């Protein structure tokens with residue numbers, strides 16, 4: 001993350017900002033909910049409905065400020081196998097160090113630029129990062145979701161169908177072709193292979 005150079009954003013997202021007034025008297029603790037986080041936090045890995053944040057902000061060495069806390073977020077997204085809407089929860093604890101922009105080394109983990117003039121701490125960066133790190137790479141309604149029948153499209157967790165199962169055979173045949181390239185290894189089986197499945 002590069003430090004923000006804009007003097008003021010036209011429409012600052014207030015949701016994840018903490019006022020720093022009173023910080024010299026001691027740590028500031030806040031708990032708040034970020035609604036519509038996809039709008040106020042930037043691009044997120046899932047369509048989160050909200051993010052609950054707890055944070056403690058305190059002064060650190062030099063002019064740095066340390067913010068640490070927890071977050072809990074909820075999203076609904078399609079199962080990648082059966083396409084059913086699936087509820088996902090993400091929980092994480094996080095720890096961020098804010099330094100004046102001149103003292104932020106690019107690429108240094110967990111260090112963010114402090115915009116001291118604003119009198120606020122913008123937590124959007126660390127919250128967004130934790131959501132990316134902790135969100136599941138694949139959305140699945142259950143670990144053993146059987147998905148959809150590739151032929152008729154029924155949801156196999158709910159009902160059976162009478163379709164012949166050609167898919168696994170075709171895939172194995174394709175893999176064998178990639179590995180050994182033995183002539184005629186997949187005779188008769190490649191006819192129904194989906195186009196473009198393996199480049």
Ligand SMILES: [Zn+2]
Pocket residue numbers: 079080081082083084140141142145146147
């Ligand atoms: Zn599923």
Ligand SMILES: [Zn+2]
Pocket residue numbers: 149150151152153154161162163
């Ligand atoms: Zn079927």
